[in-house]
Amino acid sequence: MSQMYDESVDENAEGVLPIFYHRAVLDKSASDDEGRQVYRNEEWIRMRVRGDNTLEVDRRVKAKDRERFADSYDKFAKGQEQKYGTGLPLTEWPQADVAIVKMFNSLDIYTVEQLAQFPDTSIHRLRGGQTWKQKAIKWLANSGDDGTLRDEVSELRRMVGELMSENKKLKSKTTRRKRKTNTTQVKD
Numbered sequence: 001m002s003q004m005y006d007e008s009v010d011e012n013a014e015g016v017l018p019i020f021y022h023r024a025v026l027d028k029s030a031s032d033d034e035g036r037q038v039y040r041n042e043e044w045i046r047m048r049v050r051g052d053n054t055l056e057v058d059r060r061v062k063a064k065d066r067e068r069f070a071d072s073y074d075k076f077a078k079g080q081e082q083k084y085g086t087g088l089p090l091t092e093w094p095q096a097d098v099a100i101v102k103m104f105n106s107l108d109i110y111t112v113e114q115l116a117q118f119p120d121t122s123i124h125r126l127r128g129g130q131t132w133k134q135k136a137i138k139w140l141a142n143s144g145d146d147g148t149l150r151d152e153v154s155e156l157r158r159m160v161g162e163l164m165s166e167n168k169k170l171k172s173k174t175t176r177r178k179r180k181t182n183t184t185q186v187k188d
Contacts, residue, residue: 015049015050015051015117015118015119016047016048016049016050017047017048017049017050017108018045018046018047018065018068018069018072018073019045019046019047019048019072020043020044020045020061020065020069020072020073020076021043021044021045021046021076022041022042022043022044023041023042023044024039024040024041025039025040025041025042026038026039027039027040042060042061043060043061043076044058044059044060044061045057045058045059045060045061045065045069046058048108049108050107050108050109050114050118050122051107051108051109051118051119051122051123051125052107052122053106053107053108061073087111087112087113087114088111088112088113088153089110089111089112090104090105090109090110090111090112090115092153093112093136093139095135095139096132100132103126104132107126112136112139112140113136113140115132115133115136116133116136116137116140118133120133
């Protein structure tokens with residue numbers, strides 16, 4: 001079970017995972033005026049330290065949160081899904097099976113890059129954690145620091161999407177031709 005602290009996370013620390021959300025908060029003044037419970041939406045932030053599932057900060061959003069976690073906040077404000085890091089998702093990493101992905105996701109590690117940068121002080125607590133961290137470091141070193149592998153994967157995904165679209169069009173065209181052929185045969 002997570003412990004809740006208001007200000008105990010070092011907000012300058014690397015590895016803090018911000019999750020912005022709306023919380024319905026009882027508006028005491030409006031409730032008194034209306035004679036019933038009145039709630040208002042407030043922006044809140046839940047911060048977790050990657051690798052420490054015992055510490056969680058949950059509080060109202062401050063201006064400095066909007067600045068520090070600008071990308072996550074912008075996505076939240078636009079109603080978009082907040083990504084938990086950039087890089088190759090562990091789910092796409094050929095070396096990690098479902099159980100490994102789930103284990104690291106439970107520690108808020110979602111990408112190979114996050115795993116490679118995970119603090120040694122925390123990774124040793126996981127069975128095989130140091131081995132997995134070294135695999136991630138080695139894999140990233142072999143894939144090139146310039147992101148060429150990620151670019152190649154993105155390009156291949158784009159190409160697959162185009163091919164699937166083209167295939168769908170061809171299937172549709174074939175179906176129309178079959179119908180036309182069947183209609184012509186029935187008339188004869």
